[in-house]
Amino acid sequence: MNKAWWKEAVVYQIYPRSFMDGNGDGIGDLKGITSRLDYLQTLGVDVVWLSPVYKSPNDDNGYDISDYQDIMDEFGTMDDFDEMLREAHRRGIRIVMDLVVNHTSDEHRWFVESRKSRENPYRDYYIWKNPKEDGSAPNNWGACFGGSAWEYDEATNMYYLHLFSKKQPDLNWENAQVRKEVFDMMTWWCDKGIDGFRMDVISMISKTPEMPDGPVGDQGYGDFGPYSIHGPHVHDYLKEMNQKVLSKYDLMTVGETAGVTVEEAKRYSGEDGHELNMVFQFEHVESDGKYGKWSDQRIPLSFLKENLSKWQTELYGNAWNSLYWDNHDQPRAVSRFGDDRAEYREVSAKMLGTLLHMMQGTPYIYQGEELGMTNYPFQSKADFRDIESIHAYEDWVESGKVEHEDFWPCLLNKSRDNARTPVQWDDTKNAGFTQGNPWIQVNPNYTDINAKAELENPDSVFYYYQKLIKLRKEYPVIVYGKYELQLADDENIFAYTRTLDDQRIFVVCNYNQSRCNIQIPSEFSKAECLIANYERKCYEGTLELKPYEAFVLYHK
Numbered sequence: 001m002n003k004a005w006w007k008e009a010v011v012y013q014i015y016p017r018s019f020m021d022g023n024g025d026g027i028g029d030l031k032g033i034t035s036r037l038d039y040l041q042t043l044g045v046d047v048v049w050l051s052p053v054y055k056s057p058n059d060d061n062g063y064d065i066s067d068y069q070d071i072m073d074e075f076g077t078m079d080d081f082d083e084m085l086r087e088a089h090r091r092g093i094r095i096v097m098d099l100v101v102n103h104t105s106d107e108h109r110w111f112v113e114s115r116k117s118r119e120n121p122y123r124d125y126y127i128w129k130n131p132k133e134d135g136s137a138p139n140n141w142g143a144c145f146g147g148s149a150w151e152y153d154e155a156t157n158m159y160y161l162h163l164f165s166k167k168q169p170d171l172n173w174e175n176a177q178v179r180k181e182v183f184d185m186m187t188w189w190c191d192k193g194i195d196g197f198r199m200d201v202i203s204m205i206s207k208t209p210e211m212p213d214g215p216v217g218d219q220g221y222g223d224f225g226p227y228s229i230h231g232p233h234v235h236d237y238l239k240e241m242n243q244k245v246l247s248k249y250d251l252m253t254v255g256e257t258a259g260v261t262v263e264e265a266k267r268y269s270g271e272d273g274h275e276l277n278m279v280f281q282f283e284h285v286e287s288d289g290k291y292g293k294w295s296d297q298r299i300p301l302s303f304l305k306e307n308l309s310k311w312q313t314e315l316y317g318n319a320w321n322s323l324y325w326d327n328h329d330q331p332r333a334v335s336r337f338g339d340d341r342a343e344y345r346e347v348s349a350k351m352l353g354t355l356l357h358m359m360q361g362t363p364y365i366y367q368g369e370e371l372g373m374t375n376y377p378f379q380s381k382a383d384f385r386d387i388e389s390i391h392a393y394e395d396w397v398e399s400g401k402v403e404h405e406d407f408w409p410c411l412l413n414k415s416r417d418n419a420r421t422p423v424q425w426d427d428t429k430n431a432g433f434t435q436g437n438p439w440i441q442v443n444p445n446y447t448d449i450n451a452k453a454e455l456e457n458p459d460s461v462f463y464y465y466q467k468l469i470k471l472r473k474e475y476p477v478i479v480y481g482k483y484e485l486q487l488a489d490d491e492n493i494f495a496y497t498r499t500l501d502d503q504r505i506f507v508v509c510n511y512n513q514s515r516c517n518i519q520i521p522s523e524f525s526k527a528e529c530l531i532a533n534y535e536r537k538c539y540e541g542t543l544e545l546k547p548y549e550a551f552v553l554y555h556k
Contacts, residue, residue, distance in 0.1 A: 001317055001480060006196070006252035006277055008479050009046035010357075010469045011096070011364045015328045016053055016075055017061060018422045019367055021434035028422070028433070030071070030080040034087050036425075039451065041091045043370060043462065044469040047252065048088060049096045049198050051328055053081065057107050059167040060145075060387055061420075063098075063200060064105040068185045085193055094195035096252055101182050102201045103168040110181075111169050118156050125178050126169050127161040127207065128153075140213045141228075142221025146391035149224055163204060163224060165387060173205045173237055186245045196252030199276070202238070203257040203268075206231030218292055219395055229259045235267055238275040247274070254322055254362075255279045262314045269319045278320040278362060283307050285330055291396055294410035299337060301511040305485065305494055312360055312483035312496075321361025325352055326369060331418040333366070335375035339513060339548065345372050345449075347548045350464045350533035354550040355494055355509045357468040360483050365465065368423050371454055372461040375418040376443050378411075385440050389415040426452035467531055475530070475554065477503035492516040493545065505530070506553040510545040518543050520553070527553035 014033060022031030030053065040048065053075045055067035062072060071078050088095050104111055113122035129138035129150070137150035137159055143166070150159040151166040161170045171178050186197065207228045214222030238255075246253055255268055257279040269276045284307045289295025315321055325333035334340050338348030349372035357363045378384065381393050389411060396407045417440065424446040425432030431446035443449075454460035472478045481498030486506075493516060494509045506524045510516060525540045532551035536543075539553055 002271055003480070004277070005250075006047070006362060007320060008472065009094075009252070009362060010044070010472060011047040011049050011362060012040055012043070012045040013049045013051065013327055013364055013366045015051045015367060015420060017439060018420050018433075020423065020425070021436065021438075022076075024435040025074070026434050026436035026438045027074045029074065030076040030084050034080075034084045037084075037087050037091055037093065040093060042455075042466070043365075044466050045093065045365065047094045047096055047195065049254075049364070050098060052098045052100055054100075057105055057167070059105070059165050061385075063100050064103070064107075064165065064168045065100055066105040066107040067109075069188060082192075089193070094252070096196040096198055096254075097189060097194050098200060099186065099197040099202075100200040101171060102204045103162065103164060103170045106167045106169055114169075115153055115155065115160070118158070124172055124175050127172050128156075128158045129161070129211070130158055139211050140216065140222035141211075141224040142217065142219055145388050146219070146395050148221065161207075163201075163228060170207075171205070173233070174209075179237065179240065183241060183244045186241070187248075190245065190249045190251070195250075196254075196277075199253065199255045201258065202255040202276075203229050203234060203260060204231070205237055206234040208232060225259055230257075230264055235275065238268070242274045242276075246276075251277075253277045258282060262311065265311075265315065266319045271318060271320075273319075278322045280322050280324070281311060283311075285325075289410060289414070291402065291407060291410055294392060294396070294407065294414050296409035296413045301491065301494060304337075304511075305488065308359070309483070309485045309488075309496070312485075316360060316482060321359070322364060323356050323359055323361040324364040324366070325356060326366045326419060327364065328366070328419050329416050330366075331414055331416075332373055332375045333369055334372050335418070336413070340374040342448075344513060344548055345374065346461055347533050347546075349461045351509050351511070351548040351550040353461075353465055353468055354507065354531065354533065354552060355511075357472065358478060358498065358505065358507045358552055359496075360479075360481065360498070363468075363472075366419060368419075370462050370465040371424060371449060371451055373421075373424060373449060374443065374445060375412065376421045376441065378415070378417070383441060384415065384417050386415060386417040386420065389417055424450040426450050464531070464533065471530055471552075475503065475505070476500055477505055477554075481505070487518070490516075493518055503556050504554070507550075508545070508552075509550040510548055513547045515547065516545050518545055524553045524555060527555040530554050 017028045019028040020032030020036050022029050052062035054065045055070040056062045056065050056072050110122050110125045113120050114126050141149035143149040144164050162168050253276045255276045260281050265279050269278045334349045338352050384390050396402050397404050421443050422433035427447045431442045454462040477498050477500040481500035484497045486495040492512045494511050496507050498505045519542050530552040534549050
């Protein structure tokens with residue numbers, strides 16, 4: 001297996017709008033990020049993945065970009081960005097930018113030109129189709145945020161494709177000039193000194209030319225997935241991107257690849273490939289709910305074991321894993337996979353960190369995860385800011401399909417806004433995030449859960465994550481060791497070994513509140529305990545595990 005700095009790194013994702021407000025307007029910004037770099041250095045992370053900071057009208061919180069080479073007014077200026085980049089590099093922290101090039105904003109100058117006429121030079125930068133004979137959309141595809149994936153444009157009597165919001169028209173990657181524009185923009189950022197790209201929905205950039213109707217789902221629209229995900233030329237486009245941009249710099253690249261299989265992941269990020277370093281797969285966070293993605297159920301251990309173990313074993317030596325519990329599109333990890341009740345929040349947060357960070361792959365920490373931040377107690381639809389959550393409530397409840405009482409717990413459990421409440425820095429007003437009026441509510445538990453309190457407590461979730469990061473740098477087996485699942489049928493314990501030459505670790509995690517027993521293998525009877533979320537003097541023989549107990553044993 002090839003060694004690389006990004007395999008040995010730990011990544012911290014910043015959602016700028018909610019990280020730290022530097023100017024008191026209630027919105028996180030670049031100066032706010034710069035002011036907290038010492039905190040990230042103390043935590044020990046190597047890389048910051050920065051969610052979009054480009055110019056945007058904010059229909060989808062920055063994932064609708066109107067200018068790729070300028071900064072959103074609310075976030076500051078390009079000078080602020082350059083200062084943040086310098087200060088991060090001075091602390092040994094690399095910066096990975098979000099690359100959103102499946103679509104642009106409808107306010108991007110390319111689209112403003114494209115919709116002027118059928119003959120406009122920018123017309124073919126986007127995907128335009130004629131109506132059917134009855135004037136309806138070209139096919140039955142539904143958009144990710146609800147409604148049709150096609151928007152009618154009266155000026156030219158045609159429809160444009162938008163797999164997300166109608167203000168996010170899809171780019172036409174079949175047009176070589178579009179690819180050149182994108183590659184030139186990426187080169188501009190690389191020359192500025194950034195350290196890589198996280199590529200938003202990159203598996204969707206190639207569409208099947210025929211664009212047939214898709215199978216109809218719960219919302220009455222067709223599924224575009226079979227014709228727009230892992231499309232016919234996606235690997236050609238990424239190889240071209242690698243050749244013309246990525247291969248010329250020492251970068252970290254990760255693709256968001258919805259619907260990816262293990263075999264497909266090897267094509268995107270194979271050890272001997274020429275596309276990306278790694279991909280995000282979503283199988284472990286996308287178990288089917290009662291209403292599409294919406295569910296109020298905790299993901300069962302049996303499902304996690306089977307899924308995560310599959311990726312660990314089948315990618316080993318072939319491609320590289322991305323390890324994560326949550327991000328800006330997922331609810332808080334401790335609320336979803338752990339137990340956010342006061343009695344168990346800290347130990348279950350530490351258990352989840354142990355389970356993930358000891359696996360093979362590059363770990364991603366989402367802002368606030370290192371504090372054990374929890375989901376927000378939303379009270380009404382008016383509390384939400386996320387376009388997906390608002391549309392879901394309208395589609396399911398206000399349309400009359402289901403009752404509010406049935407759908408509401410599912411929305412509370414899975415809404416993306418859970419991850420977007422401000423980082424809880426201290427117990428002062430607005431959790432120290434802003435002196436102004438925050439753009440989204442601060443979780444009321446900030447008086448108990450905040451960075452200041454955790455930094456003053458040597459047994460906190462923060463310092464546990466700090467230790468997990470340090471261990472990866474000290475023990476090569478954690479980065480490069482081979483994974484093997486243990487106790488596959490146990491309903492409470494997630495246990496596995498990692499092996500590299502003569503180094504072995506044994507990872508034990510009680511995924512549940514119930515106490516249970518485990519027999520420690522004889523080969524680990526005299527092993528060193530590297531990390532544990534409970535104090536325990538003996539790790540030999542049969543042990544009774546406490547609720548959410550986790551530890552890692554090492555021998556050489």
